Amino acid sequence: MISVKIFLKHLNNISERKLNGFPKKGFTLIELLVVISIIGFLATASMVVFNSARMKARDAKRVADLRQIAVALYMLADSQGGNFFLLGEVLNAWG
Secondary structure, three states: OOOHHHHHHHHHHHHHEOOOOOEOOOOOHHHHHHHHHHHHHHHHHHHHHHHHHHHHHHHHHHHHHHHHHHHHHHHHHHHOOOOOOOHHHHHHHHO
């Protein structure tokens, strides 16, 4: 009869080999292609999310810039007595 030790050693050898008899050292081509496709999908999904976030941030900055311009114009009008420009200053500057 085959001893248990030899049988377990034989099972271990079978599990470490491929069908062609060479030891399994790395990943198969299918495994690598699956990982690459998953990484590509995640990269594409993240780019879509980041682009929409970047567009929203750009729009928010534009709104804030327009509000700042409006505040500056109101401050100018307030310092000029309710008018944006004093008529005399405009006429003197042009002529």
